[in-house]
Amino acid sequence: MTHYIFKRLLFAFITFFVIVSVVFFMLRLAPGGPFDGERRMPPAIEANLKAAYDLDAPLVVQYVKFLAKLAQGDLGPSFKQKDFTVNELIAAGLPVSATLGLTAMAGAIVLGLSIGITAGLRPGSTLDGLLMAASNLNIAVPTIVAAPLMVLLFSVVLSWFPAGGADTAWHFVLPSIALAIPLSGDIARLMRGSIAEVSYEPHVMTAHAKGLKMPRIVYRHMLPIASMPLITYLGPAMAGLLTGSVLVEQIFDLPGIGRYYIQGALNRDYTLVMGVTIVYSFAILTFNLAVDIAYGFIDPRIRVAGP
């Protein structure tokens, strides 16, 4: 098991390093610098600016300097928002994004599991048909359509929730739901399939024959096996959730790091975009690592032999 965890850790570290390097070189090799404005700057000023941001050194030196700073957790100054470092900007946005993401993830899992189990226990029934139709709808109606409609209905017409900002918990309700809905549809479909499949397994039949109550059979005998595909799916789901959060932050006007990403990408704020990309990849890789380790604990085959 230690060997397995070590291998996953090493893999995560290498992936992180590759991502950081690729993004670094991509940003530096792209045409157009961060200081290309409408008006040409006097050469002396431009040289000074470049020196201040370490842009005058050879690419390799820049890269090494960047890695050294990154190892200390320093993401450098923002190119466009002159008075802020990237660390400060991210520190301001991260709590908002993290709250949004975690609430949405929790909501999607609870909703998806309930729908999936209910439908999967009676495949082919009317209830199953209705629940699956609803889940398919949740997947098919894209967030770019659903989220504005939610604002229109719940904020503008009914005024139940505020339309933008992140001041109170109420501000997070609609965005979290908007982010969770498509994910819950995926989870429900996944769970329905695996629950329906596992209910034919001999050990579940035995549990029925012993006269166990339904909730206990589902909880003790079906869920541990049926949730394996779900656990594998959580890694990519997390990546999808991050992407979705960029959009949801934009629509609901939440000041999270997704907004900085779009803003930074539009103004060529290299350091800001790098910083947000690094935070995103770090979050995804940590989450994936946790999922892999959890998988190792749940599945005895991996515990013994490795994947």
Add this chain to the structure above:
Amino acid sequence: MATTWRFLNSSKLVMIAALMLLTVMLGAVLGPELSPWNGEDMDWDSLEASPSMSHWFGTDLVGRDLFVRTMQGARVSFTVAFIAVTVSLTIGIPWGAVAGLMGGRTDQLMMRIVDGIYCLPGILIVILLVVLFGRNQYLLFAALGAISWLTIARIVRGQTLRLRNAPFIDAARCMGLSTSHILLRHVIPNVAGPIIIYTTLAIPGVILAESFISFLGLGIQEPDTSWGVLVSDGTQAMESSPWLLIFPGSCLAITIWCFNTLGDRLRDHLDHRDKRTA
């Protein structure tokens, strides 16, 4: 042909999805020709008009015909689906087949790379690419393909592993056929079924991704249009003229639903093993 017909007849849902998709496709091809308007003309007499006999889907804030613009958006969506899927098949099939056929360390390395990319937020990388290297729509489409080949590679590898020790592959090896010949003539034709299924399921993904990026203002630019751009414009005006959001939004949702439904049913239809739970 007979197989296709049997699949379409297998359930009402499949027939409905196929017909709806055909309608949207016909609209994309013929729509702009059928309507008297074109997507850029402004009708000054009916700015932000609601749907009528003259403007079937109404008009937008500057009086452009929404029906024509929505159908132009459909063209963009089908183009992105075609280009991105071509790119992803071109990378994914050889990648998976080579990994599966070679096995051992090569396989390990190639699949680790896939795992690594799999956990990245692909759309964000595409945004970065498009912003850095210019807003060329074909670059955008190709980049979307370049992030969506992973599932295909995994499927092809899995199927190839299954085939690797099959007697007819052994026989081909014994006859001294080259690896590339075995791949092209014996492996790939046998994995065609799963490839078709996952291609159908990948299309809604890339259509959504394009509309997502265009919605944020980073994809297709005015005066060209796409469903993402139209939905974004519709969102600005949804309180006064909701049809601007509803028509393009519904077209997008319907198209996604059709592809998802067809892909799912195709999987159940071709995969007899899962008949039990289908």
